Amino acid sequence: MHDVPMGEILKKLRELNAERVLIQTPEGLKSEAQVLADFLEENGIYAIISGDVNYGACDPADTEAKRLGCDALIHLGHSYMALHLEIPTIFVPAFAKVDVVPAIEQNIDEIKKLGRRIALVTTTQHIHQLERARAFLEGNGFEVLIGKGDSRVSWPGQVLGCNFSTAKVDADGVLFIGAGYFHPTGVAMTVKKPTLAVNPYSGDAVWMDREAERLIRKRWAQIAKxxxxxxxxxxxxxxxxxxxxxxxxxxxxxxxxxxxxxxxxxxxxxxxxxxxxxxxxxxxxxxxxxxxxxxxxxxxxxxxxxxxxxxxLGLHNEYEFDEIVGVERGTDEPLGLSLKGPVT
Missing domain, CATH: 3.40.50.11860 (Diphthamide synthesis DPH1/DPH2 domain 3)
Structure with missing residues (x-):
């Protein structure tokens, strides 16, 4: 389960005088979206849940919300991304209710293989625990670097499926905290350094270098094809x-x-x-x-x-991952749950 700040969402909607909203959510948060819709309707706001597949903050349903006569869009599960939006949109990160430190402690010997100087990255779901993770690692003798990243990410240390700018620091290796291979494989392909993924749910630790090499070989095969x-x-x-x-x-x-x-x-x-x-x-x-x-x-x-x-076409001979990049960030402040209205 994830923490969804329903009271804060309601407060922001009332500031907007919103009477009808569309809730957009990724697959893993469908049940939370339904609970949120019930909560909003109990408080006098008509809520519609989008049934379409959502691929991230890059895919807001603001156009669909406007067509449905909604006053605002609630984009659940992803952090703020600077986009040209047609109606006010509330980006609501949903933080996972799992302690990441036990999994790190369980795999401390594997983490040591990264080297003493490590980059620490994670996804939106665990970003609220990144400083706790850093403190634990530093207490075990590591020098921990958390990159600021560019404007496409909301927090230092956050990675997206298309942007790994926070991992591009002068470290011996990268420690990723989170579930699945999707994000850490991208990290390993991009930074080309030893990358260890620690799953806070299962406690497993997986080296991503071999998976990254496997994917890169397949990409060369596509080029040859x-x-x-x-x-x-x-x-x-x-x-x-x-x-x-x-x-x-x-x-x-x-x-x-x-x-x-x-x-x-x-x-x-x-x-x-x-x-x-x-x-x-x-x-x-x-x-x-x-x-x-x-x-x-x-x-x-x-x-x-x-x-x-x-x-x-013979213009390059070294493989590079195709990221979608933003501009250099000018602040360390997290954007958190934020409101972004139409851009004219």
Whole structure:
């Protein structure tokens, strides 16, 4: 379960004079969304729950909320991201109710293999315990670095599936606290340093280097598979936090300069099944970088990232993960539960 500050949400909605809201949530927080909707309706606010799949703070349903006649959107489970939004949006991080220190203590011998100077990162769900984790590690002789990251993240030490800027510090290795392989694999692929993932729920510790190497080998295979491709579909997403139109246009221009046929395609949900009718030899995804990396087996034709296109064209020979970057942060202050209205 997760902590959802319902009283604070209600207070902010009343400040907005909101009478109808849309609640958007990832899969793991559907039950919390339902409880929140009940709470809001008990307090006089009509609540609608979005049934669509949500991929992160990069994918707010503010347009859908406006169409539904809502006065505000509650984006549950993710931290604030600076986007051009159509209605006031409350980003509500949901913090996990699990103590991360016991799992760290259980795996202290494995953590020592990272070296003395380590970078510490986690996801939104555990960010509220990062300082406790740092204090415990420093008490065990480690020098712990928590990177500030760029404007795409809300807190120092936070990583997203598309942005690992907080892990790019001068450390011997990286300790990731959280569940699953999704985030720590991206960390390992990006920083190219020993990366250990400690799961605070199970207590397991997994080295991610081998998983990262396996994925990178598969990416080189995708590049090789596209070596004879002449016709490229360059895909940009219309999701607000994934829209990289200038980069997509650059890819089209670059491919054409190298004698390739290239067309720009815009999609909301990027998936191969919707592309079956097109006559392309390969695709370039200039949206969420995890689509080509994690979902390539669902694509019948080669699917590349912008960096992989540059490798294909002979402009680079070293593999780099395709992050979506922000600008350098100017403050250490966490944004927490925050309100972002329309940008004009």
């Amino acid at each position: 596209a070596i004879d491709a002449q016709r490229f579909g360059v895909i940009t997403s219309t999701k607000k936090g994934q829209l990289r139109l200038s980069e997509a246009k650059r890819m089209v221009k670059l491919l054409r300069e190298h004698g390739k046929y290239a067309k720009l395609i815009a999609m909301n949900h990027v998936n191969y099944f919707a592309l079956e009718g097109f006559d392309f030899d390969a695709y370039v995804v200039v949206a969420c970088p995890r689509v080509p990396v994690d979902d390539y087996e669902s694509w019948r034709k080669p699917v590349l990232t912008p960096r992989e296109v540059e490798i294909l």
